Amino acid sequence: MQLNVKKLNDAAVLPTYGTEYSAGADLYACIENNEIINPGETKLIKTGLSMEIPIGYAGLIYARSGLASKKGLAPANKVGVVDSDYRGEVMVALHNHSNVPQEISPNERIAQLVIAPFLKVEYNLVDELNETVRGEGGFGSTGTK
Numbered sequence: 001m002q003l004n005v006k007k008l009n010d011a012a013v014l015p016t017y018g019t020e021y022s023a024g025a026d027l028y029a030c031i032e033n034n035e036i037i038n039p040g041e042t043k044l045i046k047t048g049l050s051m052e053i054p055i056g057y058a059g060l061i062y063a064r065s066g067l068a069s070k071k072g073l074a075p076a077n078k079v080g081v082v083d084s085d086y087r088g089e090v091m092v093a094l095h096n097h098s099n100v101p102q103e104i105s106p107n108e109r110i111a112q113l114v115i116a117p118f119l120k121v122e123y124n125l126v127d128e129l130n131e132t133v134r135g136e137g138g139f140g141s142t143g144t145k
Helices: 065-071
Strands: 004-007 025-028 035-037 042-046 049-052 057-062 073-075 080-082 091-096 102-104 109-117
Touching: 035 042, 035 091, 065 073, 065 109, 091 109
Parallel strands: none
Antiparallel strands: 004 049, 025 109, 035 102, 042 091, 057 080, 057 109, 073 091
């Protein structure tokens, strides 16, 4: 599958896969200077790119494991969603979960993008649902006796 990408800034870097079998393509910071993110702070980091995601797909923005584990930086919304009809700049809302200021450099890999299909459903209001063995068991209810 090919995905049309538009550079909004000449310095923007196209997403790249770290390995042949990587699910997510790295997104790069398109910033002119180093950006400091203080503890507990969230900053929108530009990628300098807009994308034409096919209908029936979404771009899912996830944390990079190295950035999250080493610097405590991860998307503030946990998973960002880029809809197929969005044509604006893809940005990453990076949140600093650590207790020290963290720095993002120009062209640093800041997140990963997974292009995934999704189902569009029609929500049907009913009075009753089919019963299951689990029933209403919620958080932590499976695997306990």
